[in-house]
Amino acid sequence: MAIRETDTRQHILDAAQQVVVHSGYAATGLTEILKEAAVPKGSFYHHFSSKDAFGEALMKNYFQGYLATMDRIIADTSKSGAERTMAYWQWFYDVQTADECQGQCLVVKLAAEVSDLSEAMRLQLAEGTSQIMDRLEKLLTIALEDGSLSGDAVTTTPRELALSQYDAWLGASVMTKVQRTPDSLQRAMAGTRRLLKV
Known part of the structure; x- marks a missing residue:
């Protein structure tokens, strides 16, 4: 389970980096990050407060x-x-x-x-x-x-x-x-x- 959670966290970071590098940090909303990473909102908040x-x-x-x-x-x-x-x-x-x-x-x-x-x-x-x-x-x-x-x-x-x-x-x-x-x-x-x- 811990390995999978680590993989999910890394996947969110990797996917989000592609969005942020194109749009900037402030202009990138949570919805865009979730869509790019294809994860539910709960997964994001599980890894990031x-x-x-x-x-x-x-x-x-x-x-x-x-x-x-x-x-x-x-x-x-x-x-x-x-x-x-x-x-x-x-x-x-x-x-x-x-x-x-x-x-x-x-x-x-x-x-x-x-x-x-x-x-x-x-x-x-x-x-x-x-x-x-x-x-x-x-x-x-x-x-x-x-x-x-x-x-x-x-x-x-x-x-x-x-x-x-x-x-x-x-x-x-x-x-x-x-x-x-x-x-x-x-x-x-x-x-x-x-x-x-x-």
């Missing part, structure tokens, strides 16, 4: 998958640190240019919206993006240590470089959504390739 609790769980679930992808990229020792860093950015690019450049990233979709609506969701975003920075810093440190990223190319710490890169890519992602073309992300990719010399 409120929409706010659901939103917090949605963000936790999103970051679990995101960070697992980053961990797989980091663990691929067949590539240099710079190649692994570029593999991450290529994955990011692919996610953000999906659905006619509307993307699948909940950070880009929800950050401005939910940061004012829900402190619990804002804290999940802050924690999740901090963990992304930790992993990006690790990738850049590996690249510096294995020599695939020249120390001369980096005039700052790996953490500061990770922060500035992520900021640039998030901005490019927002502009990609606005313009509905990949141009901004292509510029971010070109700049990152120049920096990493790959």
Whole structure:
């Protein structure tokens, strides 16, 4: 029984993520979530005490998958640190240019919206993006240590470089959504390739 309940909870989160990434959090009603997940209202409230609790769980679930992808990229020792860093950015690019450049990233979709609506969701975003920075810093440190990223190319710490890169890519992602073309992300990719010399 516990396994089935866990599966139902996960199914609701997975189905709802697809709705929320297209419509936003505030615009997504419980009816839409229930319809997409094909579960009764009681199942939703069995797993989530409120929409706010659901939103917090949605963000936790999103970051679990995101960070697992980053961990797989980091663990691929067949590539240099710079190649692994570029593999991450290529994955990011692919996610953000999906659905006619509307993307699948909940950070880009929800950050401005939910940061004012829900402190619990804002804290999940802050924690999740901090963990992304930790992993990006690790990738850049590996690249510096294995020599695939020249120390001369980096005039700052790996953490500061990770922060500035992520900021640039998030901005490019927002502009990609606005313009509905990949141009901004292509510029971010070109700049990152120049920096990493790959």
